[in-house]
Amino acid sequence: MGELVIETRDLRKVFGNKVAVHNLTLEVGQGEVFGFLGPNGAGKSTSVKMLLGLVRSTSGQAWLLGRPAGETAARRLVGFLPEHFRFYDWLTPGELLEFHGRLCGMSRARLRKRIPQLLDLVGLEPHSGKRLGAFSKGMLQRIGLAQALVNEPALLFLDEPTSGLDPLGRRLVRDIIAAERERGTTIFLNSHLLGEV
Numbered sequence: 001m002g003e004l005v006i007e008t009r010d011l012r013k014v015f016g017n018k019v020a021v022h023n024l025t026l027e028v029g030q031g032e033v034f035g036f037l038g039p040n041g042a043g044k045s046t047s048v049k050m051l052l053g054l055v056r057s058t059s060g061q062a063w064l065l066g067r068p069a070g071e072t073a074a075r076r077l078v079g080f081l082p083e084h085f086r087f088y089d090w091l092t093p094g095e096l097l098e099f100h101g102r103l104c105g106m107s108r109a110r111l112r113k114r115i116p117q118l119l120d121l122v123g124l125e126p127h128s129g130k131r132l133g134a135f136s137k138g139m140l141q142r143i144g145l146a147q148a149l150v151n152e153p154a155l156l157f158l159d160e161p162t163s164g165l166d167p168l169g170r171r172l173v174r175d176i177i178a179a180e181r182e183r184g185t186t187i188f189l190n191s192h193l194l195g196e197v
Helices: 044-052 093-103 108-121 137-149 167-183
Strands: 004-015 018-029 033-037 059-064 078-081 155-159 186-191
Touching: 004 044, 004 186, 018 044, 018 186, 033 044, 044 059, 044 078, 044 155, 044 186, 078 137, 093 108, 093 137, 108 137, 137 155, 137 167, 155 167, 167 186
Parallel strands: 033 186, 078 155, 155 186
Antiparallel strands: 004 018, 004 059
């Protein structure tokens, strides 16, 4: 295992009387594809949100890319496909990718090259002129994957990435994961499906 990209020590989250995450300790090395497996409601998505700094932990510690979880400098190097997402229906795929790229600090010149590559990668180039409001669930999942990749992340979180995808779409996700691993990206794959992991 290479340099640690994700590290947690006794990470815990309690909502009222419910313990959502109980003392999670894990280490994920650079370039790994890490499968985070568990049934629905087991606290997987809450764990990811704590790692990203979207939810504050009740106790414990977490680090991403050598920095405290949630720190802006680390988050710029992270891609995230959430399980449940909503994109602005009035945007085109390119506009969405430009918006997310600019949030990551990417230049417009870099995005002009990156956006067509991503749309081609996820098979949405023929739909580049459509508004996201006209997209099917599977198409939205694909554009969600593209936005997670827009900044060429060092660390990629995929929360139930094949949800709503047909067999060809699921194969596309597996191919992208393999290509990202070849690039040296660390991938944290969150799923309740053993076959997917």
